[in-house]
Amino acid sequence: MGFESQKERVCKLADENREKIVSMAQYLFDNPEIALEEVKACAYITDFLRKEGFEVEEKFEGMETAFKAVKKNGDGPRIAFLAEYDALPGCGHACGHHMIASMSVGAALALAEVLDTYPGEIAIFGTPAEETGEGKVYLADRGVFKGYDVAMMLHPNARTTIYPKMIAIGGMDFNFTGKASHAGTYPYDGVNALDAVVLLYNNVNALRQQLKDGTRIHGIILEAGKAANVIPDKGVVRLEFRAKEQDYFEEVVQKVVNCAKAAALATGCELEYDWFEPVCKGLKSNRALEEVMEEFFPQFGVDDFILIDGGSSDIGNVSWEVPTIEPMLGVCEGEPGIHTADFRDATMLPYGLDRMIVGVKLLALTGLRILDNPKLLEKIREEM
Ligand SMILES: [Zn+2]
The missing domain is CATH 3.30.70.360 (Alpha-Beta Plaits)
Structure with a gap:
């Protein structure tokens, strides 16, 4: 089976898993927990992944609400998805991290299916406390991302940016x-x-x-x-x-x-x-990896591009360890800024949920490209 048929398979799975992915987002949305207190979120996601056949490590590296989940088949590209799930004090999931977790889990789930065809590893790192900049800094300091070929996640936003600058x-x-x-x-x-x-x-x-x-x-x-x-x-x-x-x-x-x-x-x-x-740290952009994902945006009708600049995130520390991307995916029909109640509520509207499934596909297909053609990693590594 070539890339195109595997792609069809991955997209079909993403669609079939829609209900599970939306339920996860809804649960996280209804149970917002702030940085380092994401106990329910972590339990929900790790239970889910275990049932889906992932090997799950909770309290990862001694961090109460961090986890790592893995599926693998021999030696091949090692692909990491990052999941955030902390909320903001007082205004719930106004930064959309419930969608980040759900998209990354959905992507890992869909992509793991093709491990019957390609050697490689699909990992999800549960990285708590993004809002206070703690989770990924702590985990990166412990070297847990070393050895992975790529790390990626999508952040919901009002509009889409493939190449965000994070300082x-x-x-x-x-x-x-x-x-x-x-x-x-x-x-x-x-x-x-x-x-x-x-x-x-x-x-x-x-x-x-x-x-x-x-x-x-x-x-x-x-x-x-x-x-x-x-x-x-x-x-x-x-x-x-x-x-x-x-x-x-x-x-x-x-x-x-x-x-x-x-x-x-x-x-x-x-x-x-x-x-x-x-x-x-600032995000060390990886243009070659961003370009792998860029190919897929028009295929799902994503064209609401805007340049988003000036944000910061603990993903910066990951990006100095492993080639990392965090494009922003537009999930709103209006233009509410993140960290507002309007943005929070828009994420669970039908448009937002449709975009979340698009996000699952974008992430999974980026991974699929690399599993299918590991030579792409040469160019990606050059940028480190
Ligand atoms: Zn955020």
């Missing part, structure tokens, strides 16, 4: 410690942490003009005094940084640390700083 992100807390004192009677005895907070903020504002396009620094003041008549002895600024290139990201972080040091020096405060969230 590095990380965040630090800057803690200034000064000395409290009566603001009216003994102000000269005080060391003002609020001043340090303000100076840091202003220093960063001055820095902005000298930063490369696409760089972002955004944040909040977490603490800056409790009473107007007391010189504040504690000030905390929480800042997040984003930059397009990994090297430059590190440079930006150093520049902001210098802004904080200057504020500490000027006010006499002591400074401590540390990451409050893991650093997610």
